[in-house]
Amino acid sequence: MKKIITGILVILFLTTTQAQQEIVSEPVTVEIGSLHKIQSSILNEERNLLIHLPNDYKNSEKKYPVIYVLDGDNHFQHTSNASTLLAENERMPESIIVAIPNNQGTRNRDLARERDKFKQYIKDEVIPFVEKNYRTTNHKTIFGHSMAGAFVLNYLATESSLFDNYIAASPVIQILDSELHGKFNELFKTEKALNKSLYFTLADEAAEGERATNALKKFVEILKNEAPKSLDWKYNFIENQVHMTTPYLTMYEGLSKVFADYQSPRYSSYEDFKNRGGLNALKTYYSHRADKYQTSKEIPNRTLRRVAYVLLDDGQTDMAINLFEENIKKYPQSAIAHKALGDAYEENNEIKKALKAHQTAVNLSKEQNSPDTNYFSRQLIRVQTKLKN
Template identity: 25%
Template sequence: MKNLIFILFLCFSISNIHGQTKNDIVIGKIETIESKVLNEQRRILVYVPENATHPNYKQKSYPVVYLLDGDAHFYSVVGLIKQLSSVNGNTLCPKMIVVGISNTNRTRDLTPTKGERANSGGGENFMSFIKNELIPHIDSNYPTLNFRTFIGHSLGGLTVMNTLLNQPDLFNAYVAIDPSMWYNNKNLLSKIKTSTFNETYKNKTLFLGIANTMHKDMDTIRIKKDTTASTRHIRAILELNMFLKDSQEKHLSFKSKYYEDDDHGSVPLIAEYDALRYIFKFHRFKLHRDDYLNPEVNLVAKVEAYYKKLSQGFGIEIKPDEEYVNNLGYQLLNNNAFKKSEQIFKLNIKNYPESFNVYDSIGDLYMAIGDKEKAIENFKKSVFINEKSYSKAKLLELEKD
């Protein structure tokens, strides 16, 4: 309940990002991009994880979530990611940059072909804006990791599916929430059903969320025989789901979930939660009491194995995070697990030999165990790299004795 209140507070207490004072809680900023492709200004909402920059550590890079209907979903998605990546020590998903894309002409931008709606069919231009203007802008101005997730609901879900089909390499993970697959006489659905999802999709992930938009007297079995216009939305999604589940040759990593107790309007939040859990199922890492206290447990090997798993999941080499390893070393130090602490601090030295902080930290360990010679040696290394290092004062104190 406490965590739910925290998320709701984030979602409803920060609706105005302008005119902030030091007492305000700020979770992002508004930017305007002048789009030559669309010949208009486009408003985006951007969230970057707190402490993305720290004087002791190298600039971190973060995966990026691109979110359609940004004004509607930005705050809730940021809240979810904060909860799953940070609160209570959670590592269920990574800390991520979130880019919410505001609408100007929703029907135009989120429909890939001309259909029954006026001003429809501008989806190709819109995706050109995202590919050629928005993504390069975000990559140039923010600390991005080359791993992108694309989330869309309703017509936004249709856009997600169209992008997966026609530009699969633009994103790594796709989340289609109750997508409007009925659009234009199921034109996109028909194309998908002739696709094989071959080797190109080997490292791609799709999560499909399905809301309950049926009448009370129907279920997911009987509705397939219905022909009325009122059920065309869910029938088309169930048809998509069946095809993707039954396709034997697909390389795409796929999961779907039907939300019996959620309708078209309520389904995004819970589907986004489940999607993040599925996409980043490789990300969770949890140490137990035995890992800290049992001398037989090789903690360094465990940390390195985890980051190897992260590297495989992201498709990019991910070194053990300097800040995380540093904090782990101090936890062990504070629990008098001196040998394990030394091993962990040495792991940081191996991965970040250019960092003044790694030598300062292991110097603290040697001070704690009374090894003055090694403490001085490492504090000197720290000061050599950065003359403003905390080690300078410690070194002066030690050399006075």
């Protein structure tokens, strides 16, 4: 069974008369995702899943990583918002969000008393359902807060192969700290090539409590002293927050951290670019990224332009022009790519070539009904004026 999950925004319309100003509100529905009901034979009950798809899911054939979110009724919307914003800015890949809500009265049972059964439910029923019904890669992330954060850590300690990334906000581990610490000690003795990412947080002791703070400090010491180098982990102390507000910052920062190897490299100067291997190293980076995330091996349009502008600003004009021209070959229908090439030609005082590139940018933007057409047109007029003078 599938239902559409929506959020309601209230838009205020102001109507002004000479005598008064009337405020009229009108609700606007925004689709967040869909609700699916599945019958669990492991838990012997019906459970819900909330699923958010990337914006281009229906118009593409791509496969996507999946982020599984515990306490899903609390964290579905902000996770969807965070992942969308981060993906739009190349901080993480577009991803499918699968939120796992709690049934009434089952949270303590699932996350503590019968957590092994709940782990089996996720492994043997939730993940197969998602992978059967959606285009997914093999890359999976799990997030939990408080008791669910401790559940996430327990998952890493006992079944580290299931997920690639583990994110825990204010994990409450003092109840099972000795057991959990022992499991990690054993894991680190037997697994020297984890190749996983872990990000976890805590607020100050006044907000979290002495026992939770001490238990997490002990866990951090275990990681410092015993974790293999292949485990990419980070603990972040969050100031000026309380236990119930840490999930929002943790989700945003955590996704940024665990997907750091997806993010486009940035360079401060030509020297920086050269010292880090130049174009060959950049191509290798995207080849490795493609293997891990099943994305294109091509260097993205935005990245090539950004690098070329760094070279242009640093006086490497010929090299920048070559890179802009290579970008045009890869992305011939990109108006912004042609505009960028025009900028480089202009910098090199090749005004006629600049004019042609800007004209192409304008033509493409008009054909594509781009909202940036006026911007490209202004750039063209500016270069035309420069040529006349």
